[in-house]
Amino acid sequence: MLISIVAPCYNEEDVLVRFHEAVQKIAEELLPLGHDMEFVYVDDGSRDRTLTLLKELADLDARVRYVSFSRNFGKESALLAGLRHATGDCAIVMDADLQHPPELIKRMVELRGQGYDQVIAKRTRAGDRFTRTFTARLYYRLINRLVDVELVDGVGDFRLMSRRVVDAVLDLTEYNRFSKGLFAWVGFPSTTFEYENAVREHGRSSWTLRSLLNYGLDGLLSFNNRPLRAAVYLGLGLVLLAGVYTAWIVGSALVNGVTAPGYVTTITAVTALAGVQMTMLGVIGEYIGRIYYEVKRRPHFLVKATNVELTKDLIP
Template sequence: MLISIVAPCYNEEAVLERFHDRIQAVAEDLLPLGHDMEFVYVDDGSRDRTLAVLKRLAERDARVRYVSFSRNFGKEAALLAGLRHASGDAVVVMDADLQHPPELIRRMVQLREEGHDQVVARRTRTGDGLARTLTARLYYRLVNRLVDVELVDGAGDFRLLSRRVVDAALALTEYNRFSKGLFAWVGFPSTAFTYENAAREAGRSSWNLRGLLNYGIDGLLSFNNRPLRAALWLGMVLLCCAGLYTAWIVGAALIHGVQTPGYVTIITAVTALAGVQMVMLGVIGEYTGRIYYEVKRRPHFLVKATNVERTKDLIP
């Protein structure tokens, strides 16, 4: 079995060579079992010397294939590029910062041989702060009540995919991609195991609070239209409340006459309703914006440099 390692990279100059050395060691362990490896690195427009390191690795190891973007297109685009360039019978998707221990690949391969098309490495939250852990658990609980697929807390991009899962994921051509949800949507027999969370060995994570929030919103909106349905139901509830309040005001005026007090109530109601309207417009705008990006049909990424064949996303 040929195993493709797909590793998106963004400013990973400090750790790339160590990552490749550990991956090579895993490849040597699997070789006696009849498994070979190729390494597909995707440089997501890094601003350091990541591309230079990848070129050096390619000169040293003929199994290394690299693709470098013209700018930073995001991790989802890098994952897509890696899957398009992977030719293996199975593909292992993982980060290049060593937070995904390469030694777990052997276990993934063993589970693949048992007939599983997806083998997911689910990390524990050991070492995470209490606030982050609680927020993540609440997010997954909320999302799984809304979306059409099940997202597992701790199950990220670190996973082994069979060729038919990769082909199915590549057949989904939407511009706004949420790979974790796409892998769950395509289905096929899958299994998971847990591993202890590992710290980065070098460099600094490019994820920040804003990025995590945007990623969470993508997951929420990518696989359902329930926020739009919720907006409709909320509008109907507010309409009923407004009707009851109007009836109460008219009844009070008929019984007690018109009274001047009520300024605070009116201002509160107007402000609250305006806030709800803005939220609902924001939800509608999110879906409209996604439609806008889809109909433009722009490429997911542009390639600046590569040592493999040109892709259809590379404009000549």
Template sequence: MLISVVVPCYNEEAVIARFHDHVVKEAALLGHECEFVYVDDGSADRTLFLLKELAATDPRVRYVSFSRNFGKEAAMLAGLRYASGDAVVIMDADLQHPPELIGRMVQLHAQGHDQVIAKRTRDGDRVTRVLTARAYYRLINRLVDVELVDGVGDFRLLSRRAADAVLSLAEYNRFSKGLFAWVGFPSVTFEYENAVREEGRSKWTFGKLLNYGADGLISFNNKPLRAAVYLGLLLLAVASLYAAWIVGSAVVNGVDTPGYVTLIVIITALAGVQMVMVGVIGEYIGRIYYEVKRRPHFLVQSTNAVPADRLEELVR
């Protein structure tokens, strides 16, 4: 069996050589052939140079370099396209995904699981981050059409048929955590303690995490649009009751001039609600806009690999 290890990279020059040493050491214990597919996501440092050096010394190394930074979602998609293994392991290059777990993943895959998912514990995280994550997953699982699990990310093994299923989903706005859950297939999850990042700082700023969370909320349901309809009906009902109360009060007590403050508050509140709803609708329309243009998910600047589908054609 051929195992493909897919590694998205962005400005990882400080750690990429060390990561490769670790993953090669673990691969030697598997008893299977391995290939290593590194995807350089438009790095501004020497990451690509180091990947080319690795490819020159290790024939199992494949590298794919983008023309610019397209994001981790595009990098994972490229890695899956260029991986030709019977099973594909996706992991980060910063050693926060321990290479020592690859062997366990392969063993669980051999038991018939198409997805072997590594779930990191929250041990050591700040209390505020733990509470925020719990609240987010509790909310999102009430809304989205798939189940998302706290602590489960991209670190996983996919069988060939599971990887092909993910590749068949050609949508431009990708939320891989949801796509992995959507394709299904027999899966198993195990926990691990998240390792400390050895070099550099995380690329995930608060703003990026916020946008990523919004992507997850919008990508797998239309409930915000349905909520806009229900909220509109609720406001209409409240306005009708208020109008009936005003008319009734005028009939019983005579005409009274409505309060200026009340009027301003109502107008401001309704304007705010309308802007929020327009923003929600705009998010969906924007996604449709990107989908219909059918632009490629990424552009390859240089590579020493052949996409898996092209490889099958060449063999024939």
């Protein structure tokens, strides 16, 4: 079995060589069992020496395949590029910063041998701050009530996928990609095991609070139209409340006569309804924006340098 290691890279010059040495060691341990490896690295527009190091690794190891983007297109595009260039019987997606322990590759391959098409590594939250754990659990509890697939807390991109799963994911050509949801959507027999996340040894994560919020919003909007349905229900509810309030005002006027008070109530209602309208317009705008990007059919990424011959099937 040929195993493709797919590793997106962004400014990983401090740890890239160590990562490759680690997965190379695992490859040597699996070789007597009849498994070979190729290493597919995707440089997502790094500003450091990541591309230079990838070229050096390719010169030293013929199994190294690298693709370098013309600019930073994001991790979702890097994952897509890596899977497009992976030729193995299965692909293992993992980060190049050593937070995904390479030694777990052997366990994934073992479970793959039991017939699973997806072997998923689930990170425990041991050592995380309470606030992060609490907000993550709250987010997943909320999102699983809304989206059409099940998203599991602690489950990310670190997984083994069989060739038919990889092909199924590549058949999903949408521009706005949320890989965690796509991996769940394609299905196929899967198994999950837990691991303790390693501490990032060099550099800082590129995930900021803003990017995490945007990522969470992508997950919410990518697999359902329930926010739009919620806007309909909210509008009908407000119409009902307005009708009840109008009836109460008319009844009060008939019984007690017309009175002047109501300024505070009016201002409060106008302000609240304006906020609701802007929120709903924002939700609708998000969906329209996604349609806008889909119909333009721009490529997910542009390649600046690679040591892989781009066939017609691989051109984005």
